[in-house]
Amino acid sequence: MKRIALTGGIGTGKTHVLRMIRRNGIPTLDADQVSRAVVDVGQPAHHTLRQCFGDDYFLPNQQVNRAALAKLVFDNQTARAQLESIVHPVIRRLIDDWFARCADTTSNTVAIAEIPLLYETNRAEVFDNVIVVSCAPKVQVVRIIKRDKLSAVDAQYRLAAQLPIARKIAAASWVVRTDGTNTETAQQVDRLCLALQTAQ
Structure with missing residues (x-):
């Protein structure tokens, strides 16, 4: 089974494209869901995060305050490195386990995992191919402002x-652009999935 990573920048529409791929019958994994599970209450990483960052970054229900922690790590490279050292090894192991299960339990020849920071964490080489979801930077900014309720400066x-x-894009095996209409994006995804499913 081919291990394929789907990545792109913030606000490019990665999760939207991943859903379209899933509808084409290819197994997919949403990295955001994995990252949430890793830091859920009762998980080892949850305890380690509290020890490292303190109670200010946890909600009354004991869940990680993702918004507060995200702001901290975007402003503080040391904090970002600490967070990544705690959660990334666990996420990588879970992703590897998922690919192994797909190979054992499905007849598909490919499976795709969304890895937002694939290139930033130098992980591209462990995948057979990479799909990059892209759009113009100005479109990214508009989407980030709308989705995350941020100022233009913060976005x-x-x-x-x-x-x-x-x-x-320069390092990608395939590129899906999301600047256009939803129909145009879907057409690109359909062509991509056909190519993936028919490739030897």
């Missing part, structure tokens, strides 16, 4: 914290 700051989308 630009978060965008700048990631590798430029042009560099990700």
Whole structure:
């Protein structure tokens, strides 16, 4: 089974494209769901995060305050490195386990996992191919502002914290652009899925 990563910049529409791929019958994994599960109450990473960052980054129901923690790590490289050292090894293991289960339990020849920081964490080489979801940076900013309720300055700051989308496109096996209509995006995804499912 081919292990394929789907990545892109913040606000490019990765999760939307992943849903479209899933509707085409290809097994997919949403990395955001994995990251939430890793830091859920009772998980080892949850306890480690509390020890590292303190109670200010936890909600009354004991869940991680993801918004507060996200703001901290975008503003503080040391905090970001601490967070990544805690959660990334666990996430990687869970993703590897998922690919192994797909290979054992499905007849599909490919499976796709969404890995938002694939290039930033130097993980591209462990996958057979990479799909990059892209759009113009100005579109990313508009989407980030709308989705995350951020100011234009904060949206630009978060965008700048990631590798430029042009560099990700240059390293990609396939690119899906989401600047156009939903129909145009769906057509690209359908062509991509057909190519993946018919490739030897």
